[in-house]
Amino acid sequence: MKKLLAAGVMLALVVTLAGCGKLSFSSDATDSSSGTATSKYQTTGTVDSSMYQGVIKNGRYQTSSARGLTITTNTQGSNTYNIKSMESGLKSISMTHFSTSKYDLEEGQLISTATAENWLARQSSSNPDGLNPAKGSGADYQTKRPEYLATLLEQDYMVANGNSLKLGGISIALGMNEYYYYQKKAYGATYSTHIDTPTLNKAGRAMAAKVVARLRKMKGVSNDTPIVVALYKNADQDALVGGTFFSSVTSKSGTQLGDWKTINEQNQVLPVVENEKALNTTVANDFSNFSDQIENFFPTLAGVTAQTHYESGQLTGMNITVNTQFYGQTEIESFTQYVASSAQKYLPSGSKIEITIQSTSGIQAFVARESGEKSFYTHVFGSY
Amino acid sequence: MKKLLAAGVMLALVVTLAGCGKLSFSSDATDSSSGTATSKYQTTGTVDSSMYQGVIKNGRYQTSSARGLTITTNTQGSNTYNIKSMESGLKSISMTHFSTSKYDLEEGQLISTATAENWLARQSSSNPDGLNPAKGSGADYQTKRPEYLATLLEQDYMVANGNSLKLGGISIALGMNEYYYYQKKAYGATYSTHIDTPTLNKAGRAMAAKVVARLRKMKGVSNDTPIVVALYKNADQDALVGGTFFSSVTSKSGTQLGDWKTINEQNQVLPVVENEKALNTTVANDFSNFSDQIENFFPTLAGVTAQTHYESGQLTGMNITVNTQFYGQTEIESFTQYVASSAQKYLPSGSKIEITIQSTSGIQAFVARESGEKSFYTHVFGSY
Structure with a gap:
């Protein structure tokens, strides 16, 4: 952080991080008319104030130091849904x-x-900083002392400081293994052991304390920089949806942690598989009606699935994928409008909905309703 | 058409064909309050009056009879850009x-x-209706008498007729071979012969007359149903963009064709390849500035290409593909906003622009500005 704080000659641009929305540009620091060119940062102006703006240094986007390596150690990272889900979840928290x-x-x-x-x-002994348990003695360490922690994610929250930016807060996600996958010998079969939530909670809380203490000693982190640590439970490697956060804590200063807060999040894929119970039968029925409606409409529909996300028992979002076979652009356009009209009619109102319409050659169209919006935006991908 | 005209018991739904736009629903015929359930059609209501509504019969979308077979005969159909381009072009005409x-x-x-x-x-002799030249005598028929016609597309335009719909007009696209591909022996090497535009024009006009005469004899087509025939030139099989329409005619009644109109359309992929000249240097420079801007921004950008479309020398649309490698959702979101902001700043105003941001795992985000709009819509594809 020292580098950033001392960056009096740095050109810092800031772009809007709106996940979705119409952009409007309030100012443009590369205009010859505006300010000095040696030390400033700017914003593009936002229409969606619920989104963070990202940091650019010297005209280049700042990737994470641990870029691409937050998912690590062994075979834990094979469900890629976990990665996206953890990132956006930590941002929400x-x-x-x-x-x-x-x-x-x-x-x-x-x-x-x-x-x-x-x-x-x-x-x-060679890695005293390891947050996962030591192997200890005995061959059964993989079931008795599994690796609780699989992934680590850091997000830095910056505040304006004159013409520059300084660190204003840190968020850390600890991705815990609900299922720990391991091999008994190299290249051997993969086994898994289930770890219950109380155990993950206990292990995660101990790790959080260590992480906060270590961060406090780092350059650029002051004694009162707020540090948020959130515990995330990775979904199993075969899941078609990512995991969820289950607990968080804030350290306002020093190595002191505040009170742990329980986070009540759930994800479920619809339609539910045999023997699985829908988290919310109304949502499951709405989805089923939607899916029937569009399956009847189109001759060669291969399948409709959804990722649903609940917070404190309330549906907050649905990502629907429609797979089908198309022979022409006219079909895709008609189908897209029909999907939008069916979504409006059958899907739960109020929550964010994203529908992608796919064929074997990739995405063909998409339909989305942002949180708080009433109408759907539709787009059919074109070609000249 | 008889079937459709006699369809007194048919439930015909009509959906909006808006390629892109916010949907609003003006009426809903499946509401128990509205009309009879046995014979009616309805519209979803449009916000974009520049789009056609599509026809649904008995709750199912009406695909073309020749579905999937409009692209046919031999190796002519290997450039899939032609298919989409011909369909949307015929609709525009x-x-x-x-x-x-x-x-x-x-x-x-x-x-x-x-x-x-x-x-x-x-x-x-076994196929007197063939529109392509007979082989004739001599082994060189593939270069001397190439197949001019590769594809055929029909679109029917329906008008309200009481509670039903009747045929109000027909549009036909004849997809002509600028390059005719052939094998000298089965499974042998593929050769190609170039056919110049005057030759295609002459051949296409003769075919159009035959097609109109044949359509007039079909059931449901009356003597004064307008028939539009447009000639399309397929792009070569290696092109990264589809072909263009070059001529059209309308038969208002009988087998009489009206005056042929020249259509001035051009497509070009940017950046241009070595030795190729940009159709419009301003557009090419704007694109190059845009591309430089975003390539500087992001560490692992693999490439930026665009399909550009010109009508009468004016740029009317750009489809840009940005390929890059991402490690996380935050990167994608920041990058998407940066792309939108750069597009606003560098790309030509006034024309339709669609930008898809791709990684090896498929589309990650998209940015679009509809024709006539000033601001860009952005969407980052999410996952739970």
């Missing part, structure tokens, strides 16, 4: 601590790749 | 004849698969 109007988001710059690798590994 | 406020679009129902196959084949 951060919003309750770091207001989007005041803070900009920079990908984690404090924890380096090497540090992340050490923290995620098992503790050992 | 139709709009100048059949107003979107009065006509609904139904995929071609008159020309059956078998008929299309016969028409597209070479004329022979």
Whole structure:
């Protein structure tokens, strides 16, 4: 962080992080008329104040130091849904601590790749910083002392400081293994052991305390920089949806943690598989009506599935994928409008909905309703 | 058409064909309060009056009789850009004849698969209806008498007729071979012969007269149903963009064709390859500035390409594909906003722009500005 704080000659641009929305541009620092060119940052102006703005340094986007290595150690990272889900979930949690109007988001710059690798590994004499349990004695360490921690994600929240930006807060996600996958010998069969939530909670809380203490010692982190640590439970490797956050804590200063808060999130794929119970039967029925409606409409529909996301028991979002076979652009356009009209009629109102219409040659169209909106936006991908 | 005209017991739904736009639903015929359930059609209501509504019969979408077989005969159909481009181009041409406020679009129902196959084949004693030249004598028929016609597309434009719909107009696209590909022996090497535009024009005009005469004899087509025939030049099989329409004619009644109109359309892929000249240097420079801007921004950008479309020398649309490698959702979101902001700043105003942001795992985000709009819509595809 020292580098950033001292960056008096740095050109810092800031772009809007709106996940979706019409952009409007309030100012443009590359206009010859505006300010000095040596030390400033700017915003593009936002229409969606619920989104963070991202940090650019010297005209280049700041990727995380531990970029691509937050998912690590062994075979734990094979469900890629977990990655996206953990990132956007941590951002949502951060919003309750770091207001989007005041803070900009920079990908984690404090924890380096090497540090992340050490923290995620098992503790050992050669790796005293490992957050996962030491192997200890006995051959059954993989079931008795599984690796609880699989992934680590850092997000830095920056605040304006004159013409520059300074660190205003840190969010850390610890991705815990609900299922720990391991091999008994190299290249051997993969086994898994289930870890219950109380155990993950206990292990995660202990790790959180260590992580906060270590961050406090890092350059650029002051004694009262707020640090949020959230515990995430990775979905199993065959899941068609990512995991969920289950607990979080804030350290306002020093190594003191505040009270742990329980986070009640659930994900479910629809239609539910045999023997599985719908988390919310109304939502499941609405989805089933929607899906019947569009399956009847189109001769060669291959399948409709949805990822649903609940917070405190309430549906907050649905990502629907429609797979079908198309022979022409006219079919895709008609079908897309029909999907939008069926979504309006059958799907639950109020929550965010994203529908992608896919064929074997990739995405053909998409239909979306943002949170708080009433109407659907539709787009059919074209070609000349 | 008889079937459709006699369809007193048919439930015909009509959906909006808006390629893109916010949907609002003006009426809903499945509401128990509205009308009889046995014979009616309805519209979803449009916000974009420049789009056709599509036809649904008995709750199912009406695909074309010649579905999937419009592209046929031999190796001519290997550039899939041609298919999309021809379909949407024919629709654009139709709009100048059949107003979107009065006509609904139904995929071609008159020309059956078998008929299309016969028409597209070479004329022979066993296939007198073949529109392509007979082989004749001599081994050099593939260069001397190439197959001019590769594809055939029919679109039916329907008008309200009491509680039902009747045929109000027909549009036909004849997809001509600028490059005719052939094998000298089965499974042998593929050769190609170039056919110049005057030759295609002459051949296409003769075929158009035959097609109009044959359509007039079909059931449901009256003597004064307007028939539009447009000639399309397929792009070569290696092109990264589809072909263009070059001529069209309207038969208002009988077998009489009106005056042929020249259509001035051009497509080009940007950046241009070595030795190729940009169709419009301003557009090419704007694109190059845009591309430089975003390539500087992001560490792992693999490439930016665009399909550009010109009508009468004016840029009317750009489809841009950005390929890059991402490690996380935050990167994608920041990058998407940066792309939108760069597009706003550098790309030509006034024309339709669609930008898809791709990684190896498929589409990640998209940015679009509809024709006539000033601001860009952005969407980052999410996952739970």
